[in-house]
Amino acid sequence: MEIYLPIAEISTNVFLLLGLGGAIGFLSGMFGVGGGFLMTPLLIFLGVPPTVAVGTGTNLIVAASVSGVMAHWRRGNVDFRMGSLLFSGGIGGAWLGVWLFKELREAGQIDLVISLFYVVFLAIVGTLMGAESVRAALRRNARKRRKAHQHNWFHGLPLKLRFRRSKLYVSALPPVVVGFLMGLLAAFMGVGGGFIMIPVMIYLIGMPTSVVVGTSLFGIVVVSTVSSFAHAVQNHNVDIILALLLAVGAVIGAQYGSRVGLRIKGEYLRGLLAVMVLAVGGRLLFDLVALPDDLFSATLMAMR
Amino acid sequence: MPGRAILAVALLAMLLPQALLTAPLSADDGMLVVDLLPRRIEVDSSFTGSTVILFGVKSVPGDIIVTLRGPEAPVVVRRKRRVAGIWVNRDAVAFRDVPQYYALAASRPIEAIMETEALDRNQIGTGHILLNTIWTRTADEIASFRVAVHRARERDGLYASEIGEIVVIDDSLFRATLSLPANVPTGEYVAETILVRDGEVLNRRESRLSVEKSGMSAEIFNFAKGQGALYGLIAIAAALVAGWVGGVAFRKN
Numbered sequence: 001m002e003i004y005l006p007i008a009e010i011s012t013n014v015f016l017l018l019g020l021g022g023a024i025g026f027l028s029g030m031f032g033v034g035g036g037f038l039m040t041p042l043l044i045f046l047g048v049p050p051t052v053a054v055g056t057g058t059n060l061i062v063a064a065s066v067s068g069v070m071a072h073w074r075r076g077n078v079d080f081r082m083g084s085l086l087f088s089g090g091i092g093g094a095w096l097g098v099w100l101f102k103e104l105r106e107a108g109q110i111d112l113v114i115s116l117f118y119v120v121f122l123a124i125v126g127t128l129m130g131a132e133s134v135r136a137a138l139r140r141n142a143r144k145r146r147k148a149h150q151h152n153w154f155h156g157l158p159l160k161l162r163f164r165r166s167k168l169y170v171s172a173l174p175p176v177v178v179g180f181l182m183g184l185l186a187a188f189m190g191v192g193g194g195f196i197m198i199p200v201m202i203y204l205i206g207m208p209t210s211v212v213v214g215t216s217l218f219g220i221v222v223v224s225t226v227s228s229f230a231h232a233v234q235n236h237n238v239d240i241i242l243a244l245l246l247a248v249g250a251v252i253g254a255q256y257g258s259r260v261g262l263r264i265k266g267e268y269l270r271g272l273l274a275v276m277v278l279a280v281g282g283r284l285l286f287d288l289v290a291l292p293d294d295l296f297s298a299t300l301m302a303m304r
Numbered sequence: 305m306p307g308r309a310i311l312a313v314a315l316l317a318m319l320l321p322q323a324l325l326t327a328p329l330s331a332d333d334g335m336l337v338v339d340l341l342p343r344r345i346e347v348d349s350s351f352t353g354s355t356v357i358l359f360g361v362k363s364v365p366g367d368i369i370v371t372l373r374g375p376e377a378p379v380v381v382r383r384k385r386r387v388a389g390i391w392v393n394r395d396a397v398a399f400r401d402v403p404q405y406y407a408l409a410a411s412r413p414i415e416a417i418m419e420t421e422a423l424d425r426n427q428i429g430t431g432h433i434l435l436n437t438i439w440t441r442t443a444d445e446i447a448s449f450r451v452a453v454h455r456a457r458e459r460d461g462l463y464a465s466e467i468g469e470i471v472v473i474d475d476s477l478f479r480a481t482l483s484l485p486a487n488v489p490t491g492e493y494v495a496e497t498i499l500v501r502d503g504e505v506l507n508r509r510e511s512r513l514s515v516e517k518s519g520m521s522a523e524i525f526n527f528a529k530g531q532g533a534l535y536g537l538i539a540i541a542a543a544l545v546a547g548w549v550g551g552v553a554f555r556k557n
Contacts, residue, residue: 002352005521007524059543068551070551228539228543230536233532236529240539244543251550252550294455297382297452300380
């Protein structure tokens with residue numbers, strides 16, 4: 001069954017989109033990641049214009065993360081004070097990111113920039129994850145207990161605030177800066193950015209792991225909402241039909257993914273995900289380096 | 305033979321009455337009567353392309369050439385260059401008023417009907433479409449960019465790579481079938497029919513065709529472009545509801 005996507009302006013098979021959403025949902029349920037950083041490249045491979053893939057991705061992440069936030073909220077695992085700081089930084093980052101995105105689009109460089117961002121981030125994330133899973137698999141038995149958190153230079157910054165949920169007394173600056181960077185990433189890549197926020201929260205800010213996932217999901221929903229809105233206003237690149245079809249697939253897929261994920265050892269899961277991330281990044285890099293079919297590309301001039 | 309022409313007109317009028325209602329005969333223009341079916345094409349979510357039939361009557365001998373041009377818009381052509389191993393858009397040439405669609409049909413091969421110079425003057429054939437640049441460049445630099453416009457449009461099926469056939473009956477009734485692909489741009493199209501004898505244009509007729517988006521996808525498209533803020537809020541609300549419903553539905557299982 002073919003469906004015409006009004007903003008992407010291509011016709012695609014409904015079941016292909018549901019299946020793609022399901023596969024990404026399955027992966028995100030299995031690995032516990034947002035999946036946005038796999039979704040955007042796959043949509044590009046499908047023929048969706050990169051700008052629409054990113055704009056729609058921000059919207060999809062809202063749908064994919066909201067039920068997770070509610071579940072964590074019910075269990076009291078969301079630090080809203082931390083979340084609102086992330087939020088305030090995220091708004092600025094998202095608006096700046098979307099504005100830069102628009103300028104680059106009009107200069108004809110946005111497709112390249114999106115691909116470059118992805119190649120770099122997928123390479124970094126894939127390598128780190130792969131190395132970490134190998135290390136974990138090697139010394140599974142010799143695991144040491146960490147301290148609640150270590151004091152580092154982050155804790156010397158001014159503007160200290162008390163975060164009751166996180167049992168912390170730290171500067172308000174790091175969360176705002178992290179939120180800002182996440183907003184930039186969300187705007188440019190259509191990803192939630194959990195894979196960056198979680199390590200920052202644990203290792204730099206020193207939040208207890210129990211509230212990290214809920215709070216980062218809250219931050220993801222908020223930042224994605226802002227960048228989705230900014231994209232819709234400035235770039236008109238959010239395809240609501242595409243987002244909803246993918247979301248339906250993703251919500252269902254996530255349920256089955258999380259069941260499978262419980263049965264596989266964590267380090268193997270991360271190793272598998274690392275391989276997948278590197279494969280997608282490699283394909284994007286190949287497209288940038290290989291001789292294009294046509295060196296010329298013709299596009300309608302932006303009239304706005 | 306005027307008798308035969310009258311018969312043909314009568315036949316045409318009988319079969320397709322709107323041809324005569326909208327294109328009344330006058331003394332001078334009587335040698336060419338043309339109409340188009342349909343006059344309006346709606347592109348909805350199930351649109352997979354369409355055909356347009358142009359038919360008419362000519363009262364004098366001669367060849368018929370039909371061109372169908374889509375809405376015109378400025379186009380930027382960019383050329384990639386390798387920078388540090390990566391292909392990057394570097395040079396750009398902008399053309400004004402590039403037809404977004406172009407199709408051609410002729411009763412004989414066009415080279416046999418007209419000289420190259422006349423084809424250029426009348427912009428007949430994809431190679432003869434006038435492409436004016438917006439930014440000044442040297443002529444030989446532009447040539448490759450100009451070819452790239454044709455190539456890109458042909459690849460998208462928007463410039464027909466082959467010349468369509470015109471069926472002529474009794475040297476007076478004629479019919480051309482032009483096809484529009486699924487990705488046809490919306491806007492006003494102009495079909496021009498010219499009557500040529502001995503390389504000279506005897507008469508020409510313009511017929512208009514409008515291609516419009518319709519149905520839900522058109523409404524979504526227009527809404528998203530026209531009221532981005534409201535559209536953005538609705539898209540977010542839809543995503544929140546979808547995620548929430550999904551979460552609730554699976555929690556109860």
